[in-house]
Amino acid sequence: MVTGVGLIGCGAIGREIARAVEAGEAGEARLVCVFDQADGLAESLAGGLRGEVQATDEIRRFLAAPWLDLVVECASPDAVREHAEAALSAGKDLLVMSSGALADPALAERLAGLAAQKGIRLIVPSGALGGIDAIRAARGSLEAVTLTTTKPPRGLAGAPGFAEWEGRAISEPTVVFDGPAVEAVKLFPANVNVAATLSLAGLGARDTRVRVVADPGAALNVHEVEAVGSLGALRFRMELRPHERNPKTSFLAIASAIEAIRTACTRGVRVGS
Numbered sequence: 013m014v015t016g017v018g019l020i021g022c023g024a025i026g027r028e029i030a031r032a033v034e035a036g037e038a039g040e041a042r043l044v045c046v047f048d049q050a051d052g053l054a055e056s057l058a059g060g061l062r063g064e065v066q067a068t069d070e071i072r073r074f075l076a077a078p079w080l081d082l083v084v085e086c087a088s089p090d091a092v093r094e095h096a097e098a099a100l101s102a103g104k105d106l107l108v109m110s111s112g113a114l115a116d117p118a119l120a121e122r123l124a125g126l127a128a129q130k131g132i133r134l135i136v137p138s139g140a141l142g143g144i145d146a147i148r149a150a151r152g153s154l155e156a157v158t159l160t161t162t163k164p165p166r167g168l169a170g171a172p173g174f175a176e177w178e179g180r181a182i183s184e185p186t187v188v189f190d191g192p193a194v195e196a197v198k199l200f201p202a203n204v205n206v207a208a209t210l211s212l213a214g215l216g217a218r219d220t221r222v223r224v225v226a227d228p229g230a231a232l233n234v235h236e237v238e239a240v241g242s243l244g245a246l247r248f249r250m251e252l253r254p255h256e257r258n259p260k261t262s263f264l265a266i267a268s269a270i271e272a273i274r275t276a277c278t279r280g281v282r283v284g285s
């Protein structure tokens with residue numbers, strides 16, 4: 013059965029998802045509408061596609077689009093705060109890429125409650141992180157979870173937590189943040205969705221430790237996860253190529269979004285989740 017997909021956000025991730033859906037890489041998904049707050053961006057994305065896709069900068073028109081089943085948020089944490097409730101209330105399944113917004117327990121609980129009440133799905137893909145399945149399975153026996161994210165300074169530019177380093181010469185790997193995930197997602201909102209996703213799967217945002225390292229020699233975005241508990245230790249290391257349109261986003265995050273859409277739209281075998 014075909015699933016109608018709508019995108020909130022037509023940036024690096026949104027464009028790649030649109031391309032993949034059109035190329036048939038996301039199973040039975042069909043793109044029906046796109047929405048972006050930036051002037052003309054939704055129209056320009058829809059205009060470059062072969063199929064007929066409704067473009068709008070108005071959320072009400074977006075959610076009223078015919079055949080819309082699954083809303084894919086790939087915009088910003090603000091977009092989750094502004095539009096997630098409306099999407100779920102309209103009875104649409106919702107896939108959230110800006111998982112940093114869900115580090116706010118009140119919002120996460122409200123959205124999860126709404127999805128349960130409506131009998132629909134709130135999906136948080138593993139994004140730029142691997143091993144989320146193992147962390148989730150081991151959750152009950154974990155004692156400590158640490159995420160160390162290493163990026164080139166340009167990949168951290170613009171984040172509030174990086175403001176004091178902006179314009180300063182960083183000549184060697186430098187820890188620019190070390191603290192709980194709940195703080196990290198506020199100070200590095202565009203960079204540490206991984207921290208929020210890891211927190212949701214494991215010990216929560218207050219008890220997950222995050223370190224952010226600026227490394228001028230780093231050509232790749234590196235995420236290292238260490239989880240320790242009574243079952244032993246889990247260690248994962250991701251070395252990820254940044255997307256050329258948006259160096260804050262890794263190709264794996266985009267691939268994970270496409271795979272999550274494919275899974276949501278496909279019946280049958282599911283491996284690893």
Ligand SMILES: NC(=O)c1ccc[n+]([C@@H]2O[C@H](COP(=O)([O-])OP(=O)(O)OC[C@H]3O[C@@H](n4cnc5c(N)ncnc54)[C@H](O)[C@@H]3O)[C@@H](O)[C@H]2O)c1
Nearest residue numbers: 021023024025049050086087088091110139140205261265
């Ligand atoms: N879960 C993960 O592991 C992971 C990995 C990478 C990126 N992300 C997140 O996914 C999101 C999209 O990433 P991207 O690289 O495509 O970003 P991008 O900046 O390239 O594109 C985002 C687009 O969304 C639009 N937008 C932003 N806020 C909006 C709002 N409130 N309403 C409507 N449109 C809005 C912008 O105008 C822009 O066109 C970001 O929040 C990013 O942090 C998550």
